[in-house]
Amino acid sequence: MSLRHWLPCLEWGRQYDRHAAAQDGLAALIVTMMLIPQSLAYAMLAGLPPVTGLYASILPLLAYALFGSSRTLAVGPVAVVSLMTAAALQSVAPAGSPEYVGAAMLLALLSGLILAAMAMLRLGFVANFLSHPVISGFISASGILIAFSQLKHILGIPAAGETMLQLVPAVLGHLQAVNWPTLIIGVSSLAFLWWTRSGLKPLLTRLGLGATLAGNLTKAGPVLAIILSILAVKGLHLEQAGVRVVGAIPQGLPGLMLPTMDLQLTLQLLPAALLISLVGFVESISVGQTLAAKRRQRIQPDSELLGLGTANIAAALSGGFPVTGGFSRSVVNYDAGAQTPLAGVLTAAGIAISVLLLTPLLHDLPQAVLAATIIVAVLSLVDLGALKHTWRYSRQDGIAQLATIAGVLLIGVETGVMLGVGLSLLLFLWRTSRPHMAVVGQLPGSEHFRNIDRFDVVESPEVLSLRVDESLYFPNARFLEERISELIANRPQIRHLVLMCPGVNLIDASALESLESIVERLHTAGVQLHLSEVKGPVMDQLKRSDFLQHFGGKVFVSQFEALRNLAPEVTRRTLQRQA
């Protein structure tokens, strides 16, 4: 049981057949074609030599296939995590230097260990604290930031920076130094890639191809752009014209080695590793859950943590950098018919063969084409409409999302996310600290009680019914005291106060203390407190104090019961009245 829990491959491995193998093989071929340019591009985004992107697409895929629970998730370097890697490493060493590469491996190792530890401690729920608006804002803002950071490759100018405040002046300041051949390659790649995304598939289907085949061929667009641009650079000697190319890529598989361990550096990278782990996990599990649900499969958060954790450890040991499940890549894998994680194993094999054979051919690949690949990929993630949407639904969520976007764009990736998470929590606490309460009355002709401000209901002159729409706990305990003092002060004829508690999911020690002083103050005013519709768990907890023995009132199963006891005449008449 336990071994099968941690090794989901034992499950699907038993039923593996030739049909699944054929489908997995096809999916692997398509994903490999997609992954080669992406790996090179995301390594460049992370400030690393392009070959490390390929390294990060071999062993991690094998590790995930062994331990991960999603059947179709495609693991490897992704845009957002690569951006976070670059942000974490910027102050460690110059981009591309051996120290920088070593630190990237260490970052992957730390991230892997954190994810594996979370799996063992079943701490997957921690990722839930990244709320949907924060994630959505983070991804949109990262997309803008990444796209902007790649402009320098399209323009052929130097322009470094980690935030928009640095990037925009850097790009504007170098505009006069634009390299025209680079710009032409960059813009035409952008246009071509954009067209393959939007125009190619309809064209192919109109030419009579099946929708699936057309879709798969479309995914090969970046490969075509790569081939064409390499031929152009070679044929027109564009490297001499100032077009920057990928250059010599070391041939052969990566050696296995531990990253250099350095306590100081480890401590410095730890916060970034934690955030990369959480963000990577959230991105991965969102894709995984969506795809699993389509085929009525389920994924285990613990297995996902372990799968991603081992994938990152594998990346660290083989010269890579932090990886996670990629969105577009996984969708392609799913659409291409992948049945099991063996598709990932075959993809890894495809990348390994490419590293062995193809790297010399990539020497003349212009960096502008890789940048165009990144820009097209990340701009599709930008969804600023979501902000309007969120804002309309909830002001608080909107503020958190806006703060995340502004933080990521203007201060930095990590700060932006933490700002969003912190603000989400603070706004929630602030909200619960002043809970909604409603004085309720009986709906004529029914046993239901509703807000007197919203419905035409009947109140008993001697019984005040107050519904509390929040758990009672320390931030709002005193608020309840004040509200009740106010209500009682304005209604001198009241003899009973019934606190209707269907929305009270917790009464903590502070609130219990408040209830006790409420009871005492009500007694001096000649009013008795009662409770109604108290939930089982709350009742259990109240029984662990002596409140129920000495508060002097009753606990009614429903508000109707309460009123039937305390004001039988009014209740009976209201029940018989037509609504």
Added chain:
Amino acid sequence: MSLRHWLPCLEWGRQYDRHAAAQDGLAALIVTMMLIPQSLAYAMLAGLPPVTGLYASILPLLAYALFGSSRTLAVGPVAVVSLMTAAALQSVAPAGSPEYVGAAMLLALLSGLILAAMAMLRLGFVANFLSHPVISGFISASGILIAFSQLKHILGIPAAGETMLQLVPAVLGHLQAVNWPTLIIGVSSLAFLWWTRSGLKPLLTRLGLGATLAGNLTKAGPVLAIILSILAVKGLHLEQAGVRVVGAIPQGLPGLMLPTMDLQLTLQLLPAALLISLVGFVESISVGQTLAAKRRQRIQPDSELLGLGTANIAAALSGGFPVTGGFSRSVVNYDAGAQTPLAGVLTAAGIAISVLLLTPLLHDLPQAVLAATIIVAVLSLVDLGALKHTWRYSRQDGIAQLATIAGVLLIGVETGVMLGVGLSLLLFLWRTSRPHMAVVGQLPGSEHFRNIDRFDVVESPEVLSLRVDESLYFPNARFLEERISELIANRPQIRHLVLMCPGVNLIDASALESLESIVERLHTAGVQLHLSEVKGPVMDQLKRSDFLQHFGGKVFVSQFEALRNLAPEVTRRTLQRQA
């Protein structure tokens, strides 16, 4: 209106008469007698010259009388705030030095400005984040810490330290250097003060005095101890025997001056000032509310903030240190019959006269007697039984309380409080991140629905009713998805899922997203989602999204309505069955 809101004295001043004046005068006399030794003692506790305690008991009382809303609160130096002052200033300058005194004034100024700003911004609710268990644990632990820190004065030894880890070895290490005359004075003062608290009042009433008079005379115990000990020191020349005395106290009223402003020092003291403000406000408002309720009066949190804020600013301008409303002092003021804040004004006058006339007489007052006053006062605040009580009621509150106590005793006063507050919030968030949910069924013979695990209820085979006992927001949004997947997976015959929402006080954007993916996944499984008992505010918010238009289900006013629509037969039979 606005002026009357901020100057409550305009209210009571209009009806002031001779009767009230007589009662206020008597109360002022008793409180003055109590306040003189307390002021000297708490100044000593704060590491300040004794006279600063008297200074802090003049102008601040006038300021509070003008702006505060409690009729009977007695403001001045209190034990816990004095301890926090000492903790905040320990690293600034040597205790008692002019820099130290200046820093104490600056601390009072900062605290006053913070409180006044909170009043203007109506931020009084922030103090609610100090939960009852945290406050209670903090006060008990401070009491122990303060009592222990005063042992050195009783024993006549040097023993400095801010935590038990420093104090215990310091006291034990100097035990061989005990000054016997000091110890005899200290122990006999302790015994005498303890006896006046417990034995004197019954004795006086047995001698035929009225209960009130006996009670008031009892409060003069510390004054009697002071007089007797001064006579003993003078008559027996104990100062030469090594008994440390208060020494020369400058005569005359304090001059008005601004504390030295220093940006660096201000920034250093700011966190402590914030915490002192919050703790002082909570202590003060608790006493104020309790006493106001006894006479059916009300206090305004905003006025309290402004009253305490101006009191602290006044303390800063007149050579004092942070003050707040004291518990025992206010109770004495109330019991002695104080009617209005004019009692405070008269108390201030009493202290001012004492500073002018009595200070030379206090030269020979032994520090051991002041220490005994402090120890007896603070030990009455220690209530470790509360911990057992809290622990039994709620494990989470118990953990927060224990952490506060341990933090205050072992790490420091500020750290302890912040540990408690942080832990309270984290435990609450953790709790709401895995909410209680119950599958419910109909109670036979009624329209009520209850947990199937607790009650003998009837379920419809095709309709699953799930009650969610928590607001749906980002930390638990995914949890709901998983719980529903699980429930549906185990019940293949289910066609409808009704989410019963009486306990749902909020559905945030993340939870809305989760609901949408739940609806989608349920649809693929042939199950329709419905909602029931959704509250008005939640419904209003849902209407701001398009969820209600496209989720395909209905929103029922009650769970009974839902079942009557979805499974009419089962519901009708259950309603007719005997419970």
